Amino acid sequence: MPYTVGELAKQTGVTIRTLHHYDELGLVSPTGRSAAGYRLYDDGDVLRLQQVLFYRDLGFPLDEIAAVLDDPSFDRAAALRDQRAELASRRARVDGMIAAIDRALVSLERGAPLDDLPSLFDGFDPAVYADEALARWGQTPEFAESARRTKTYGKAEWEAIKRESDAIYRALAALMQAGAAPDDPRVRAAVEDHRDHITRWFYPCSRELHRGLGALYVNDPRFTANIDRIAPGLARYLCEAFAAA
Amino acid sequence: MPYTVGELAKQTGVTIRTLHHYDELGLVSPTGRSAAGYRLYDDGDVLRLQQVLFYRDLGFPLDEIAAVLDDPSFDRAAALRDQRAELASRRARVDGMIAAIDRALVSLERGAPLDDLPSLFDGFDPAVYADEALARWGQTPEFAESARRTKTYGKAEWEAIKRESDAIYRALAALMQAGAAPDDPRVRAAVEDHRDHITRWFYPCSRELHRGLGALYVNDPRFTANIDRIAPGLARYLCEAFAAA
DNA sequence: GCTTGACCCTCCCGTCGCGTGAGGCTGGAG
DNA sequence: CTCCAGCCTCACGCGACGGGAGGGTCAAGC
Structure with a gap:
């Protein structure tokens, strides 16, 4: 029936x-x-x-x-595991959003009237940048210029800086994952974007200084961890790419 | 610029x-x-x-x-909290899917060749139904018929039963949340669907028996909890709706 | 002054899983 | 014979863009 x-x-x-x-x-x-x-x-x-x-x-x-x-020959178990992984990453994204909302709520309660403060660098304090620079470059003129300029930056500027650098890192991560060599022209272009980013926001960054920065990214675990959060292996790739420019 | x-x-x-x-x-x-x-x-x-x-x-x-x-007068904090709640329920849904996949993987490993076994009643064993019926209706002919019939049910049947009852419950939950009275004609129709469902799968269910079932739903916490998982207050609403039919 | 290449513009179709009609047959009951 | 419930086939809509077609614009190098 x-x-x-x-x-x-x-x-x-x-x-x-x-x-x-x-x-x-x-x-x-x-x-x-x-x-x-x-x-x-x-x-x-x-x-x-x-x-x-x-x-x-x-x-x-x-x-x-x-x-x-x-397809009866389809590997059901593998399909289920793949789907599980997909769901896990979806859940991680949602968790990240929830955590960001919680941070925003906390800073709202603390009386910050603007709710667009960016829960900046989520967990990676800009002060770390300053400490790093101080320890490594001490009294160099680059550090002096950077310190003088960053002192004037407010939330809006740091937000802009983070977005810009994230965009560059993501572009480079995509190239890395697509198998582009460190001297690939597209990689070179993105590396130049990054050097330009440093120059505009921090200090005039020569290619040589940029190479030094790349070395820092792999030698300092704090930088490495922060960068590799965007994509595993990205810090090392950046170091090679900066050196190949 | x-x-x-x-x-x-x-x-x-x-x-x-x-x-x-x-x-x-x-x-x-x-x-x-x-x-x-x-x-x-x-x-x-x-x-x-x-x-x-x-x-x-x-x-x-x-x-x-x-x-x-x-809208500058918009309550940002409330918006953030609402969004948090939305994300939390999204997360819960994903969690449910992941849990279901894990159950499916386990039963696949245990050698079940069909991967469409339904991770049935997620957590609510059909055996509970049997126990309940036994305790309450003991030796009634309805229980005898139900036991005889359900004994022959395989995974496919239980799957079908669960889907069907879920559909009916969801329809009734929607009506409840829309504010429909227990004697609303749409509610009556859905109640009849439920009675028919019981008759087809378990035993000939008269209106009187159906009313008794409704009472069970609010008096037994196991039933109440299971039903209210679909929508809070649904068990009580069902009881009233079954009585009003 | 002209070409080249990188940039910009405005449509407009495609994605994913259906919801929600519009407009029109069909089937069984009264 | 008439109802009404139930079925059919289009076909647009959503949310947040992706991506491409077809064509103008700008700065640089020849």
């Missing part, structure tokens, strides 16, 4: 529109049609639908569900 | 397309245009963009961002 869309919808808790959708995708197509064109689902179709809904409830996209179900 | 789209994109790490998008939404519109029609963003526009990106990174939808930024 075959089911019509309405009956099947009631049984499975999906809407009729969803059944239509799955039919036009070829994901769950009724075996038969009545003379008037009504969709008629038999028991096999119902089973198929339940399998689809099983994977859907696990967050799989519909095209992957089709792939899993239509 | 105003910025063009490309310059601003580099500074902020967004794409040019995103800037176009925000412009056509009126979310961040450049103050000026060059003679040739190029968008020219001044410092105020940049600030505005950074505020938008701040909220975007917290997961706010763009229309809410516009509302927050365009």
